Amino acid sequence: MNLNRAQIIGNLTRDPESRTTPNGQTVCSFSIATSYAYKDATGQKVEKPEYHNIVVWGKLGEICAQYLAKGRKAYVEGRLQTRDWTSQDGQKRSRTEIIAENVIILDRPGAGSSTGPRPAMNNGGAAEEPIAVPITNPDDEIKIEDIPF
Numbered sequence: 692m693n694l695n696r697a698q699i700i701g702n703l704t705r706d707p708e709s710r711t712t713p714n715g716q717t718v719c720s721f722s723i724a725t726s727y728a729y730k731d732a733t734g735q736k737v738e739k740p741e742y743h744n745i746v747v748w749g750k751l752g753e754i755c756a757q758y759l760a761k762g763r764k765a766y767v768e769g770r771l772q773t774r775d776w777t778s779q780d781g782q783k784r785s786r787t788e789i790i791a792e793n794v795i796i797l798d799r800p801g802a803g804s805s806t807g808p809r810p811a812m813n814n815g816g817a818a819e820e821p822i823a824v825p826i827t828n829p830d831d832e833i834k835i836e837d838i839p840f
Contacts, residue, residue, distance in 0.1 A: 696768070696769075696770060697768070697769055697770065697771050697789045698766070698767070698768045699723060699725055699766070699789070700725070700765070700766045700767075700797065701723040701724050701726075701743070701764070701765070702723065702724055702763065702764050702765075703724075703761050703762060703763050704721075704722045704723065704724050704742060704761065705722055705761050706721070706760050706761050707719050707720065707721040707755050707756045707760075708720050708721065709753070709755075709756035716749065717748070717750070717753050717756075718746060718747070718748050719746070719747045719748075719752035719753070719755045719756045720744065720788075721745050721759060722742050722743060722745060723742075723743045723745055724740050724741070724742050725741050725743065726738045726739060726740045727739045727741065743767075743789055744786060744787070744788040745769075745788065745791055746772075746788045746791065747790075748790070751794060754794075755791075758796060759794075759796065763798055764796070764797040764798040765794060765795065765796050765797055766795040766797055767789060767791050767793070767794055768791065768792060769790045769791040769792045769793070770789070770792070771788070771789060771790075772787070772788055772789075773786065773787045773788075
């Protein structure tokens, strides 16, 4: 049995970047900072930041591009994926990303950014109440009656 899950809560370090692939699929990327706090040998509190690359596909990516902004606090759940490529200067590069399946905006409207309401989102694209968000079929359509605003 295998398990590949990542769950993080943190603040966006940059505005989401959205683009469309040649076959018409939307992809949105952004990064989230989390921190780990501990006391060193002298008793001083030390905070160590970690930066996570997030990739969101489809309707959920469109929603993230619309509502998320730098500074907003968000919960992201998904799977880890590492990409390898060769750069233009011939160097081998790799990047580990979280491919998001669920995203919940955690701060209140106006906090961190003024980008609107606080929907919970999953890869089916439907907005929900910010509670436990089940993973849904990514082929589901957004229904007008499901949108809370």
